[in-house]
Amino acid sequence: MDLTRLTTTLLSKVEQFGSKKEEAHIVSSANVFVYFAFVLAVMFLTIHIAKKGVNGRVFKGWLAGAAEQLYLFIENMVVGTMGAGGRKYMPFIATFWLVIFFANVISLFFPHSPTADLSFNLGMALISIGYVQYQGIRANGFFGHIKHFAGPKLGGAMVIISGMIFIIEIISEVLKNLSLSLRLYGNIYGGHEAAEAISNLAGQAMHLNWFPAGTLLVPIKLLACVVQAMIFSLLTCVYISLVSHHDHDESHDLEAAGAH
Amino acid sequence: MYNFVGYGIAMLGVGIGLGLIGNGAMHGMSRQPEAIGKLQTVMLIAMAFVEVIFLVTLFLGKSLLGG
Numbered sequence: 652m653d654l655t656r657l658t659t660t661l662l663s664k665v666e667q668f669g670s671k672k673e674e675a676h677i678v679s680s681a682n683v684f685v686y687f688a689f690v691l692a693v694m695f696l697t698i699h700i701a702k703k704g705v706n707g708r709v710f711k712g713w714l715a716g717a718a719e720q721l722y723l724f725i726e727n728m729v730v731g732t733m734g735a736g737g738r739k740y741m742p743f744i745a746t747f748w749l750v751i752f753f754a755n756v757i758s759l760f761f762p763h764s765p766t767a768d769l770s771f772n773l774g775m776a777l778i779s780i781g782y783v784q785y786q787g788i789r790a791n792g793f794f795g796h797i798k799h800f801a802g803p804k805l806g807g808a809m810v811i812i813s814g815m816i817f818i819i820e821i822i823s824e825v826l827k828n829l830s831l832s833l834r835l836y837g838n839i840y841g842g843h844e845a846a847e848a849i850s851n852l853a854g855q856a857m858h859l860n861w862f863p864a865g866t867l868l869v870p871i872k873l874l875a876c877v878v879q880a881m882i883f884s885l886l887t888c889v890y891i892s893l894v895s896h897h898d899h900d901e902s903h904d905l906e907a908a909g910a911h
Numbered sequence: 912m913y914n915f916v917g918y919g920i921a922m923l924g925v926g927i928g929l930g931l932i933g934n935g936a937m938h939g940m941s942r943q944p945e946a947i948g949k950l951q952t953v954m955l956i957a958m959a960f961v962e963v964i965f966l967v968t969l970f971l972g973k974s975l976l977g978g
Contacts, residue, residue, distance in 0.1 A: 728952075830963045837966030882959040885952070 686757070687765045694753045721748075725884065732888040740891060743782065747775070748884045751835065755876035758839050759869055767840040769832065776831035779883070780824070783890045790895035799894070800824070827890065831883065838879050842872045914972055921968040928961045 697714070704715030725745050729737045751766060758764030765771045787796040802816035846865025853864035936954040940947050 731949075731952075829967070830960075833966050833970060834959055834963045837962075837969065841966070878955060878959075882955060885956060886959075889956075 682763055683765055683768050683771055686761070686763050687754075687771070690750065690754045690757055690765055693757065694749055697753075728881070728885055729888055732885070733892040737888070737892070740888070744884045744888060747779070747887060748880050751775075751883055752876060752880040755839055755880060756873075758842065759872055759876070762843065764839060766835055767843060769836045769840075772832040772835045773828065775835075775883075776828045779831060779887045780828050780890070783887070783894055786891055787894035796894070831886065835879055835883060838875050842868065842875065914976060917972065918969065921965055925961055925965045928964075929958055932957045932961065 698718070701712070701714040701718040704710050704712030710716050710719055722745070725748055726738070726741060729741055729744055733740065754764050754766040758767050784796070787799070790796075791799060800817055800820040801813050802820065805813050846863075846868050848865075849868065850863045850865040853859040853862075857864075932954060936950050939950045
């Protein structure tokens with residue numbers, strides 16, 4: 652509670668420096684920056700504490716062990732989706748996972764959070780889909796990347812269907828931004844709204860005004876924190892693997908060789 | 912005025928969809944217990960896609976129809 656009051660006094664100070672017309676915008680954007688700075692501070696502090704247990708042979712301390720398990724989990728996800736050549740995307744995907752997870756966890760304790768803000772989520776989605784387009788253009792060339800939206804090569808009178816497939820694929824690619832950002836925003840901000848609604852309901856129906864009943868949702872929101880971070884990273888991996896087919900064939904061969 | 916009926920119908924569809932995904936995942940996991948990890952991952956991805964439909968309905972409803 653004290654930190655929230657501190658941030659609101661900080662924000663009112665920022666508001667005094669802003670122009671009178673754009674007060675609302677400056678307060679809302681300063682809100683995101685202040686909370687994002689807090690997310691970064693928590694993340695780097697956790698990594699700094701975890702790094703103390705890292706020495707040559709064995710990882711001491713539970714935080715270093717947990718960080719190792721997290722690395723193995725993300726590496727398993729990336730290599731399982733993109734093959735062995737996907738290891739070079741590890742820093743990108745791990746950054747997304749860490750930022751989203753810590754911002755989600757902070758949303759459990761504070762009324763605002765970077766991931767409870769639609770602009771921040773849209774920015775992250777644009778970065779993710781923009782990176783997927785960049786990888787596609789790098790792998791297939793500019794016209795090859797655009798041609799891959801047209802679907803399979805149909806001959807004869809079916810060219811019209813190819814045109815329709817192209818339009819639908821372009822719309823679907825643009826809507827990936829919307830779905831990625833809205834999924835995260837809906838889960839985290841929806842958690843806030845659901846907690847508020849349940850607290851109001853408990854106050855009106857059960858006259859439980861002294862205890863905020865919305866805090867009982869924290870376990871399921873904790874599950875949603877982890878799952879949403881994983882889903883954002885996993886969907887980025889899947890979109891990259893759909894666009895650049897480099898080592899995908901190798902892993903299929905290995906699977907076929909192992910199964911028979 | 913009746914936008915809560917619309918939200919209720921949307922949630923009905925999402926509930927049935929999530930239940931069907933869980934059903935398929937349970938059947939697959941019971942047939943092949945060694946594929947539980949992969950099935951869990953794909954189940955979570957499918958659930959995220961279905962949840963997005965409800966969230967898009969919610970935000971379109973709020974912005975377009977003022978509910």
